[in-house]
Amino acid sequence: MAYTEQEILTGLAEIVSEETGLPAETVLPEKSFTDDLDIDSLSMMTIVTLAEDKFSVTIPDDEVKNLTTVSDAVTFIAGAQS
Amino acid sequence: MTRPTLRQATGPAHTRILGLGGVRGELVVTNDDIAGPIDSSDEWIRQRTGIVTRRRAGADTDLVGMATSAAEAAVKDAGLTGADIDTVIISTVTHPHQTPSAAAIVADRIGATPAAAWDISAACAGYCYGIGQADALVRAGSARHVLVVGAEKMSDYIDPTDRSISFLLGDGAGAVVIGPSDTPGIGPTVWGSDGGQAQAIRQTHSWLQWRDDPSLGWPTLRQEGPTVFKWAVWQMAPVAQRALDAAGVTADQIDAFVPHQANMRIIDQMIKQLKLPETVVVGRDIADTGNTSAASIPLATERLRREGLVEPGALALQIGFGAGLVYAAQVVALP
Numbered sequence: 001m002a003y004t005e006q007e008i009l010t011g012l013a014e015i016v017s018e019e020t021g022l023p024a025e026t027v028l029p030e031k032s033f034t035d036d037l038d039i040d041s042l043s044m045m046t047i048v049t050l051a052e053d054k055f056s057v058t059i060p061d062d063e064v065k066n067l068t069t070v071s072d073a074v075t076f077i078a079g080a081q082s
Numbered sequence: 083m084t085r086p087t088l089r090q091a092t093g094p095a096h097t098r099i100l101g102l103g104g105v106r107g108e109l110v111v112t113n114d115d116i117a118g119p120i121d122s123s124d125e126w127i128r129q130r131t132g133i134v135t136r137r138r139a140g141a142d143t144d145l146v147g148m149a150t151s152a153a154e155a156a157v158k159d160a161g162l163t164g165a166d167i168d169t170v171i172i173s174t175v176t177h178p179h180q181t182p183s184a185a186a187i188v189a190d191r192i193g194a195t196p197a198a199a200w201d202i203s204a205a206c207a208g209y210c211y212g213i214g215q216a217d218a219l220v221r222a223g224s225a226r227h228v229l230v231v232g233a234e235k236m237s238d239y240i241d242p243t244d245r246s247i248s249f250l251l252g253d254g255a256g257a258v259v260i261g262p263s264d265t266p267g268i269g270p271t272v273w274g275s276d277g278g279q280a281q282a283i284r285q286t287h288s289w290l291q292w293r294d295d296p297s298l299g300w301p302t303l304r305q306e307g308p309t310v311f312k313w314a315v316w317q318m319a320p321v322a323q324r325a326l327d328a329a330g331v332t333a334d335q336i337d338a339f340v341p342h343q344a345n346m347r348i349i350d351q352m353i354k355q356l357k358l359p360e361t362v363v364v365g366r367d368i369a370d371t372g373n374t375s376a377a378s379i380p381l382a383t384e385r386l387r388r389e390g391l392v393e394p395g396a397l398a399l400q401i402g403f404g405a406g407l408v409y410a411a412q413v414v415a416l417p
Contacts, residue, residue: 040130042347045312061309 002081003055008074015050016070019043029071037070057081091223097216098267099417100227100259101162103155104384105148106371107139107237107253116249119242127249132346136252136372138237145177145255146184149233150191152255152380157192159417160259162227164193167259169225171215172201173208173376175405176234184233194229205283206342206404207273208232208376209256213400214271214410216260231257232376239285241302247283248303250345252372256380258417266415269329272321273410282306282313283405305405314348314403318411319355322401325411334359336413337396338386342403343368343378352401363391375404383416392416 003011013027020039033039039047044067048059051073057080059067067073112135113124127133139148149172157164170189177184185199204211209232216228233255240248260268283305292298322341326333339362341349346368353364365382374381379400386392394417401411 041308042130042311042345045308046315046351049312049316061306061312064308 003078005074005078008055008077009070011054012047012051012070012073012077015047015054019046019050027070029069029074031070032068033070051077055081093221093223094262095221096263096266097220097260098263098265098415100261101156101158101160102256102258102380102384102387102417103152103159104256104377104381105151105155105254106137106374106381107148107235108143109138109140110135111138116242120245120249122245122249130345130347131250132349132366132369133250133372135370136250137254137370139235139253143235143253145174145233145235146187146191148235148253148255149174149184149188149231149257152233152257153188153192153229153231156229156257156259160227160261162259167192167194167227167229168197169216169219169228170194170197170199170231171212171228172231172233173204173212174201174233175203175205175208175375176236176239177201178238185231188231192229198225204376204402204404204408204410205406206344206373206375206378207402207406207408207410209379210271210400210402210410210412211273211408213258213260213268213412213414214273217268217271220260220262226261228260229257230260231255232378232380234375234377236303236373236375239302244302244304246307247305250373251303252374254371254374254377254381256377256384258380268415269325269331269413271410271412272325272328273408274321275406275408277406279309279313279407282309282407311345311348313407314344315351315355318401318403318409319352321409322352322356322399322411325401325413326399329413331397331413333357333362335397336362336399338363338365338392338398338416340365340379340382340386340398340400342401343371343382344373344404376402387416
C-alpha cells in the first residue's frame, strides 16, 4: 500500500525529530535540511536510511544531495514507491 | 606403483591472543593544527568525527619502526621471545615499498627469522583479517605462534586540503601474538568484500599515473564520507551480529566492543544498531589517536586494557571495515 504525501511528511518528521531532537511539528515541507534544520551529511544519511526502511523505498546515495528541502524528500519517496 | 598417502598437518583445537602491544605516532596533532587548509574548525571536526586530537609520526619515524616496537611489546606481553614466533603477518596499506614486505623486515628485527612473513592489504579491516588467518594457521598446524601487526603511517598519504578523509587519519601500530590455547579464545571470523564499491575509499590516482604525469601530485586518499557512513553502520552492524552469533554469544554476554576507529558517529550508531547494553565497554580511542586504519583496533584494545577497563579473559567483539570495500569481525578473549 502506497503512503500518501501527508503520511510520508508525518513519518519523515518523526524520523528527523528522533535524529535531531527538533520538535516534529517544526519539520515543515519548505524547510531546508541543512540551512533550516542544521542537519549534516552523516545525520542526513541516518534519516535517509531510516526513511528507506519505514517507507520500503530505495534512495540512492547520489540522489541524497538533490534532496534540499523536506518537500524534496517527500516527493522523491512518494515517487519511489512502486 | 601405488602413490603414498600424504600426511596433512593438524593443530591444536583452540587458539587465543597471548599478548598485546601498541605504539602511537609521537606527535599530537590538534584540530586547530589542521583546520586551516580545509576551511574548518575544531568544533566542526569534533561534531562530525569525535576526534579531538590525532597522533602522527614525525619524519624520522617509519612504519617498520612502529611495527617493530608494537611487535616487541606484544611478544614480551605474551611471555615469549622473538625466536618463538614462527609466522609474522603485517596488515598495512602504507608501507612505502612495493617489495619486500614489512613483515619480513620486522620478523628479522625481532629475532623471529626464519619465520614465514607476509603483508596483507585489507585496509581498515586488515587486523581482523590477520586474526582470522592466524587463528586458522595455528589450528591447522601450519604455525604455532603468529605475530599479527596492524601498522600504518597514514600521514604519508594525506592531502592537507582534502575534506573527505585526511583530517581523520593518524599513525601507529598495534600487535598481538596468537597461539595455542586450552580453551576457545577466538570465535569464527565473519568476513567479506564488495569490490563494486571500490571507489568509496580510494587512492586519488595510481603510481603509474603519477609517474607519467607528475602534475597530478603525490597520490593521496579520498572517501565518499556519507556513503561509507551508511555502509559502515547499516551493513556492518549485521556483520558484527553474525560474528556474535557464530561465536555463540549474545550482546549482553560480551565485555567490550572494539570497532575500527573510523568515526565516533559510526561507533555510536553501531552501538544503537547492535543494541549493546551499557555494561559493554566501547573502544573510543579515535578521540585522541584518530583513525589509524589497520592499527586502530589493537590500539583501542591496548588502551582499554591499560586503563583497566577490561580484564584478562574479557570477551571483545571486534570489527574492521574499510577500503575495498572489505570487512571482518570476530569475538576474541582478551589477554
